Amino acid sequence: MNRPRRIPHDPFPRYPEPHHALWRRGCGGQALAAPRRRRFCGLLGRNGSGKTTLLSAVAGLRRPDGGEVLVDGAPVFDNEAATSQICLIRESGDMVDSTETVGYALEFAADMRPYWSEAVAGNMLEKFRLDRKKRVSALSRGQRSALASTLGLAAQAPLTIFDEAYLGMDAPTRYAFYDALLADYMDNPRLIVLSTHLIEEVARLFSDIIIIDAGRLVLREDAETLQGRGATLVGPRDAVDRATAGLRVLSTRDLGPTRSVAVYGELADVGQRARAENLEMGTMPIQDIFVHLTSEGDQK
Numbered sequence: 001m002n003r004p005r006r007i008p009h010d011p012f013p014r015y016p017e018p019h020h021a022l023w024r025r026g027c028g029g030q031a032l033a034a035p036r037r038r039r040f041c042g043l044l045g046r047n048g049s050g051k052t053t054l055l056s057a058v059a060g061l062r063r064p065d066g067g068e069v070l071v072d073g074a075p076v077f078d079n080e081a082a083t084s085q086i087c088l089i090r091e092s093g094d095m096v097d098s099t100e101t102v103g104y105a106l107e108f109a110a111d112m113r114p115y116w117s118e119a120v121a122g123n124m125l126e127k128f129r130l131d132r133k134k135r136v137s138a139l140s141r142g143q144r145s146a147l148a149s150t151l152g153l154a155a156q157a158p159l160t161i162f163d164e165a166y167l168g169m170d171a172p173t174r175y176a177f178y179d180a181l182l183a184d185y186m187d188n189p190r191l192i193v194l195s196t197h198l199i200e201e202v203a204r205l206f207s208d209i210i211i212i213d214a215g216r217l218v219l220r221e222d223a224e225t226l227q228g229r230g231a232t233l234v235g236p237r238d239a240v241d242r243a244t245a246g247l248r249v250l251s252t253r254d255l256g257p258t259r260s261v262a263v264y265g266e267l268a269d270v271g272q273r274a275r276a277e278n279l280e281m282g283t284m285p286i287q288d289i290f291v292h293l294t295s296e297g298d299q300k
């Protein structure tokens, strides 16, 4: 079968312009992403927030109840030209027929995927210690996830989506997967979307963060800007209160006379305020920002 092949080590593969309008109306009618070519995007949301539903609609596997998902201006549902550019690996790892061997699963994917890389597939099999001759049904849960992730990376699709693809993988396997993901992204920059609950493990990979909650967009930001929007200030209570006056306080913790406050928003002068009050200032991990932004209504 004749397949267009990627030129090895070509840092600018000649993919079609990716997905300008892809996310435009994907989530509650709000814009999810501006046109961008090479991004590594983290999709974060609490259980049941709609991540899998959204990603299935983006991959054309599910017709949206409302709104549209567009790829380069064309609807993605029932559009083979669009879906051939997209590879979605779901947590169920359901792209693999369990009665077949690992080797057959790879051959099948190679025939289906226009940008398939045998080299990436081989590297991943080695990394994950997967035997081509083994039946998929004989693999453990984590090994099935590893195989599904191999198929997802080797597909080299211009839009590659992993929806909690790490399920069942042990920590060394997950880290091997993250390393492979990052190396592959550097080698072939494209649009990769990763949905995960293990935020701290992968936060370093993200160039962009999208947070959804109850089917609505909460935030879309580049990771660096988002990191700059959260800070913690620690010191004597009065001094912390003065320094944080007028800022959006996400949480306050007191330990004796010491107060620790997490603030979020436009923090242009917060460093100056902290220095003026002689406070300790720290950055807020993305996971903490996520927890605060998606649990604000819980106590009401």
Ligand SMILES: Nc1ncnc2c1ncn2[C@@H]1O[C@H](COP(=O)(O)OP(=O)(O)OP(=O)(O)O)[C@@H](O)[C@H]1O
Pocket (backbone or CB within 6 Å): 028, 045, 046, 047, 048, 049, 050, 051, 052, 053, 054, 214, 215, 216
């Ligand atoms: N935009 C939406 N409007 C209404 N219902 C939705 C929306 N998105 C998802 N749902 C419904 O919410 C339920 C959970 O959605 P989904 O499985 O996509 O969540 P999730 O974020 O992937 O959850 P988890 O992290 O637990 O896997 C499903 O029944 C789905 O049909």
